[in-house]
Amino acid sequence: MMPTRFPELLRALSEAGVDFVVVGGAAAVARGSVRLTQDLDVAYRRTPDNMRKLARALSTHRPYLRGAPAGLPFVLDESTLRAGLNFTLVTDLGWIDLLGEVTGGGGYDELVQHSSEMELFGSRCRVLGLDKLIEVKRAAGRPKDLEVIAELEAIREEMERGG
Amino acid sequence: MERSSERHVDPVIEAYKKDVDRTLIRENLRRSPEERLRALMDMQRFAVELRRAGRADR
Numbered sequence: 001m002m003p004t005r006f007p008e009l010l011r012a013l014s015e016a017g018v019d020f021v022v023v024g025g026a027a028a029v030a031r032g033s034v035r036l037t038q039d040l041d042v043a044y045r046r047t048p049d050n051m052r053k054l055a056r057a058l059s060t061h062r063p064y065l066r067g068a069p070a071g072l073p074f075v076l077d078e079s080t081l082r083a084g085l086n087f088t089l090v091t092d093l094g095w096i097d098l099l100g101e102v103t104g105g106g107g108y109d110e111l112v113q114h115s116s117e118m119e120l121f122g123s124r125c126r127v128l129g130l131d132k133l134i135e136v137k138r139a140a141g142r143p144k145d146l147e148v149i150a151e152l153e154a155i156r157e158e159m160e161r162g163g
Numbered sequence: 164m165e166r167s168s169e170r171h172v173d174p175v176i177e178a179y180k181k182d183v184d185r186t187l188i189r190e191n192l193r194r195s196p197e198e199r200l201r202a203l204m205d206m207q208r209f210a211v212e213l214r215r216a217g218r219a220d221r
Contacts, residue, residue, distance in 0.1 A: 001214075003207035006200050029203045030196040034187045036206050118196050127196070150179035151188070158188050 001038070004094030007121035009040050012093070014123035016057035019045040021115045023102055023136070027128045028148065030118060032155040035148065039088075039095035043128075044081075045108040046100050051081040054098065061091040104139020105132060130156050 006026065013020055022030065025037025044054050055077045063076040066088045074080075076089070085100035101107050105114075105128075114132035117124055128136075134152045137145045191199055 001211065003204055003211060006204060026200065026203070029199050032188060032192050032199065034184075034191050036210060037203065038207065120197050120200065146175060146179050147182075149173075150176050151183050153176060154180055154183040154185060155188055155192070158185060158192060 002094060004038060004040055006040060008093045009096055010120055010123045010125055012057045012061065013042065013054070014125060016053045018054045018057055019050050019108060020054070020126070021108060021111045022125055022127045023099065023105070023111065024097070028133055028152060030120070030127050031130050031133065032159070033151055035151065039097055041097040041099060043099045043102055043108045043111045048078060052078045055081060058089070058091060058096070061093050063089045063091045066090045066095060102136055105136040
C-alpha cells in the first residue's frame with residue numbers, strides 16, 4: 001500500500017472543475033485531528049455533468065475497485081457513477097472514496113452548506129466543517145468512531161478556548 | 164459552529180475525551196490545514212516503512 005498523494009488527487013479534481021466536499025478522516029485532519037487516515041473521502045455532486053468531470057479527472061490515474069480481484073471489467077465513467085452511489089477506489093495516486101451520500105449527512109448539496117473553502121496545495125477545496133463532521137460520525141454509530149468523536153469534540157473545545 | 168450551550172453531552176464520549184492528548188491537538192492547531200495534511204502524509208510514509216520493516220523481520 002502506498003501513501004495517498006493528497007496534493008495530486010485534490011489538484012486533479014479541482015482542475016477538472018469537479019464539485020466535491022472533502023469529508024471523513026482527511027477533513028478531520030484539515031480541521032486539526034492528529035489521527036492517521038489512509039484515504040481521501042470526497043462527497044461529489046450527482047449531476048451528469050459533474051459525474052462526467054469526476055470520471056474524467058480520475059480516468060488517467062487507473063481507478064479500480066479497492067479489494068476487488070484483478071481483471072474485472074471495471075471502467076469509471078459517468079454511467080458507472082450513475083449506476084452506483086459510493087465507490088471505494090484505488091488509483092495510482094492512492095486510495096479515494098467517492099461518496100454520493102454520507103450516513104447522517106446526506107449528499108453533496110446538504111454537505112456543501114456545512115463546509116468552508118480552504119486553499120490546499122494550490123487548489124481551492126471545500127472541506128466539511130467540524131460540527132458536521134461530529135454529527136456525521138455520531139450518525140454512523142460505529143464503536144470505532146467513539147475515539148474519533150471525542151477527539152473532534154476536544155478540537156472544538158480547544159478552538160473555542162482560542163487554541 | 165454550534166454554541167456550546169446547545170450541545171448534547173454524551174457521557175460515553177466524555178469518558179473517551181479523558182484519553183485525548185490535548186497537547187498534540189494544541190500543537191496541531193498552530194499549523195495550517197495544508198501543514199496538517201503534509202504531516203499526515205509523513206505519518207503514512209512512516210507507517211508504510213514500519214510495515215515493510217515488520218514484514219522483513221518475520
